[in-house]
Amino acid sequence: MEKHASDPDPSRQRNGFVGVLYGEFTDTLNDSVRYSVSLTESALTIQRISSSPGRSQVVFNLTDCVGCRAYRGADGADVGAFFTAYFYPFKRRWMSAGLTRQRVEQCFRVALVQDPLVNLREAERWARAIRDASGLQAPRRDGVAYAELRRPCRTMILVNPHSGRGQALQLFTDHVQGMLTEASVPYTLVITEHQNHARELVRKADLSQWDALVIMSGDGLLFEVINGLMEREDWQQAIQTPLGILPGGSGNALAASIHHYSQSPPAWNEELLLSCGFILCKGLVGPLDLVSVHLASRQRLFSFLSLAWGFVADVDIESERYRHVGAIRFLMGTLVRLATLRVYQGRLAYLPVKEAQRLQRGSSNNPSSTPQHPSLCSTLPCRLGPNSSPKQSSRHGRVGTNLNQHSISNSNNVITDTRPETQSDRKTTSPADLLLPGLDQRVPESWTVVKEEDFVLVLAIYQSHLAEDLWAVPGAAADDGLIHLLYVTAGISRPALLRLFLAMEKGAHLACGCPHLVYEKVRALRLEPASPQGVITVDGEVVEYGPVQAQVHPGLARLISG
Structure with a gap:
């Protein structure tokens, strides 16, 4: 006995x-x-x-x-x-x-x-x-205030059957389904049928039925879900729904970042999927920064990963033709683009973290003062005076007049489902972007303006990884309240650029001492392309080509992480 x-x-x-x-x-x-x-x-x-x-x-x-x-x-x-x-x-x-x-x-x-x-x-x-x-005893990252998913956690899992090499559903069945059963996680599986299906679904769904929304796909499907939630009338409550991701695409940047934040050894492919499934089962929820992105047409997007122009965006979109080979598509795309390296003309400006903190302290000391930089949604934008000028340094200069070139590359599918900002849409276009002037205004004097106007790439990223094997910002966190801005200026050689990306596999590119690579921590930025053609991506999705600006909103969403 x-x-x-x-x-x-x-x-x-x-x-x-x-x-x-x-x-x-x-x-x-x-x-x-x-x-x-x-x-x-x-x-x-x-x-x-x-x-x-x-x-x-x-x-x-x-x-x-x-x-x-x-x-x-x-x-x-x-x-x-x-x-x-x-x-x-x-x-x-x-x-x-x-x-x-x-x-x-x-x-x-x-x-x-x-x-x-x-x-x-x-x-x-x-x-x-x-x-x-x-x-x-769930694994926790120091300094993060975690919540726990309710038990049992009613989970909607959205699967894009065409993501990556078209194996997302099979990967879920083989590697994740059993683990969820072991963890007593009840779920409903939803197979997406077309582009923006997930966006439409969560925009209209009764979210009281769900304790978490989980994506089994690449990063593009989570982009749809986040923007669908932010387009709801009850966006403030909807965006608090815990979000999870299981890598089923070819890039899997957020999944790789979540794995990295858990302080686990490096993992790829099925091992990364197993790790993210484990993190989902443990059910810890932490804050996730979102970045509000404004396009020239007054469309507004919400981004969780990156904004890219130039080499990175080109490789991401042009390598779609190699999707059938999986994550190695990015290496193939990189080698092809290096063979015909392009240079892009444009202007770049940003609000450094230190300047943003100074402005915030000034606002705190004067509670009656109005925000210095009104939202783009404001009815009466406040124009800067004639004597105001952007901050300058040895690498930076003054921005001229804004550009009005809004041409779109015909070879790409452009995101067009985002509703424009209007007076009637104010509930869904909040939160207000108080750091951003209108795109037709000069940037404030507290901003830094890059003197160089010829770029190979501009990448604004808010997670540690750009892909499973690209460790873009070793010190990044999902809730650090930062936009990590990297740009490479013209004049870099092809071998030097290749060395940078090879070093990025181990997160060593920032220590390479490359004079053409610049890294800044910022809270807001503006990009004004001057080249007549090009590609801009948000979270890997092509958006309207033209002037664009963005601001980070710390901890706006919630992420299942560990």
């Missing part, structure tokens, strides 16, 4: 979980094999009971546990019950020195008495205690 005991010491109780459980159980396949099992708030310790000395002991960290379930056996005549715990600890990769999460299942048979209901209640007690303790 199995033994069981508990430690009733109140000092060891937390959230209803008793500090220690102990029991002796048999193996599920062989009743003659017995184990002593102890549970603390941080670990499940298993020791095989035998007559020989030096009994082997295995310790499972509850940080690695996604769930535990209790159940009766298939044999109706068996009075015993069972509980199974599911762990995903880091283990050595096969034929590699690296680490990756690998599934481990621990199952025990409970047969305290001849009453099957009593045995099942004991198995349920253990399963519940393991679930409660593993929830307390």
